[in-house]
Amino acid sequence: MPTSISDTLPRVDQTKLIAELKSRAKALGFDAFGIAAADARPDLPEKLQVALERGWHGDMDWMAETAARREAPAGLWPEARAIIMLGVNYGPDSDPLAQLGERETGNISVYARNRDYHDLIKGKLKELAGLLHRRAGAEVKVFVDTAPVMEKPLGEAAGIGWQGKHTVLVSREFGSWLFLGAIMTDMALPPDAPHAESCGSCRRCLDICPTNAFPAPFQLDARRCLAYLNIELKGAIPHEFRIAMGNRIYGCDDCLAVCPWNKFATQTREMKLQAREYLRAPALADLAQLDDPGFRALFAGSPVKRLGHARFLRNVLIALGNSQSRALAPLAEQRLTDPDPLIRGAAVWATRRLAEAEKAAALKLAFLPAERDTSVREEWNAVVPADAR
Template structure:
């Protein structure tokens, strides 16, 4: 048979397997399921290198360490022939930015108000993978943000959406609220057309960023991003950025929330992840009281648990300092004696904003001489 002629039996099998996996995806609650090839993102290596060379990755050293595997799916797994990208809608019922008007509450990113999506999606993808492998007689691997996979470029090449100016994926049907997962397989599947960029001249997401973390459209500097700083960054937060945090204590949804495409989002299916009621508007006073065992218990099953109690309370203290609420002073005063330096440091900063100058000076006089940590001492002396 001439090479330019397609084998009808192969085409039929390809179509059958593609239809099968899409049906399985729908049964598992995925709103989107599209297919791309591992070679579909040839521009990714150069873009990733430019991002890393600019230092925009901050302290996320795993990015340069996995650069080669992240740039090309075939380096991660040489035998992969098709990549199936899945999207699950997690859009909120309300624009989460309304919480900025409630300084006594902590604002937790929408994605983290549910059970950890990594566990939810990976469990469902494994079920799909098991049935697909049996049907296709092919090898499979599934990933949910746990391997060096460039999910957003692959999702765009598969037609789930496009990478917006905020660098996140945007869907015409689900706006900026999609969890992504992938299934790599040795099977040959029908490939979908990529989505084109529909951002046009809009810059709503860029203008919405509280810390100006976008040096240009389609570029983000993690070192200024509240999501990075509250989740990935260890130690103290740059004093110049703290006031812009407001009451955002884990992540930030402002650029996602501002996307005009959100208004076209369809109603979620019945399998939509449900937010925990106690994580939608948690009281700062309660969160500031968490010791390590209580923190672990309260955030059991939540992605928040991964950052640990100390980093989380550090974030809550920044929110307390921004609140202007004197009711939070007792909790902050207690935490200047915490064993964790990052907690003590942010407790000092919060009190420097909540207490009258003379009262804070008296507090400094009593505590500064006994403080051994240089970073914490610097917090005491910054307000002199």
């Protein structure tokens, strides 16, 4: 009787098989390829448990709910023997940090300036996984940030990079700009050597963080991360992080962009990941006037669309309040009567930051008595320090 699942598979020349998979992966647009054993990271359960116990996942409850499956590939698929990790370079053609000084524009994270990478990469993964199934009879499952798979430590185990002090995978060839995908298989494949951590004494990614989101190197408290706050958080942006948010309306690239390994990075060769011109630095004045259909049309096919109109406008209004442009104040005032309290609350903050003191006081007198939402009333009654105006 067979002693393992792999014993029932056809005998294949694994060297030739892997060479064919690598060749096909490159032709499909993948820039990095590596193989890890499914049990390559026995340290992950403890690391995940520590993060959850400390509450670093914020209100991303799904992380705790899926912990048993997330902490090890076998928890997700007991038959998994090997994991093929793949990376797609999404390197930008300019420095994302340069736009942070353009206060009247919205800064969108590099990865979201064109097509949603989930859709783009999943199709490629399915095609490559299909090749493995046809050649070897192996069962396969594909994942691209859509299931409880810890892609970054598995990418390190597969030798395509290492988790930097900012917790993102870093590559010697592509810096911090790699999208990751995984193909799990019940076929035992020879693993690649894991990549050694190569950050050295550098701590630029830690020091640049505007909200001090890293409790220590290689640890991230999502509750303080701007990318979490303006993408994952459902409610109002906490007051303590609003000024630090600047003009970042979707995500934050600071810790990625400052990495010295990016000097070896190149612009993505995937046209569908190159920035659409109108998403490079969209004017806040235009974004603040978008209705729901306009928002959906502008961000069709983009990850930004998943935010929804209300959270998107929440972010735009915070950026508007940070613009220091009194000429934009009327756009914030227009949203004081928005039906959604999340938008109204952000509009109150932006208005009080941009309007003359007398005007802000008059607006408060006009709108506060009729306001029934507690959170918006609190916004009207909040005190904005004079040095933050």
